[in-house]
Amino acid sequence: MSYKDDLDLHDRSIQFSAEILRLALAGIAVIGYLVVQLPEKLRGHILETRTLLSASLVMFTVSAACVLLHRYFAGGAAFHHLQIERFNSRQSIDSKLEIIKEEKLRDKLFHRCHHALRFACWFLAIGTACAGITFIAALR
Numbered sequence: 282m283s284y285k286d287d288l289d290l291h292d293r294s295i296q297f298s299a300e301i302l303r304l305a306l307a308g309i310a311v312i313g314y315l316v317v318q319l320p321e322k323l324r325g326h327i328l329e330t331r332t333l334l335s336a337s338l339v340m341f342t343v344s345a346a347c348v349l350l351h352r353y354f355a356g357g358a359a360f361h362h363l364q365i366e367r368f369n370s371r372q373s374i375d376s377k378l379e380i381i382k383e384e385k386l387r388d389k390l391f392h393r394c395h396h397a398l399r400f401a402c403w404f405l406a407i408g409t410a411c412a413g414i415t416f417i418a419a420l421r
Contacts, residue, residue, distance in 0.1 A: 340408030
């Protein structure tokens with residue numbers, strides 16, 4: 282892979298996380314809409330509705346937080362990747378030791394990015410399921 286390919290892959294990852302963030306924030310807006318639009322009789326009397334709305338709101342919020350963590354870790358991983366590229370151009374003994382150190386840091390951040398994005402997707406899916414169940418319950 283070339284340097285340009287690495288940057289393209291990084292950009293696609295960031296764009297994907299931006300879409301997940303948009304969906305999570307839209308989910309929070311939907312929960313707000315459901316709270317305002319629910320009939321009075323469903324707002325305070327049905328424990329399941331309140332619990333599902335709360336769970337959905339928490340899941341969307343955690344999903345958004347995971348996406349922001351992903352973006353934070355991705356920035357750090359990109360920095361260490363650029364450091365590796367710079368050390369590769371030097372071709373000295375000291376730079377080889379620095380490359381090994383930077384690769385370990387980069388790989389650790391890549392794994393954190395991967396897990397943060399995976400968790401963001403799972404929390405988004407669970408929040409969406411809770412919101413859907415709430416909406417169905419409100420229509421009954």
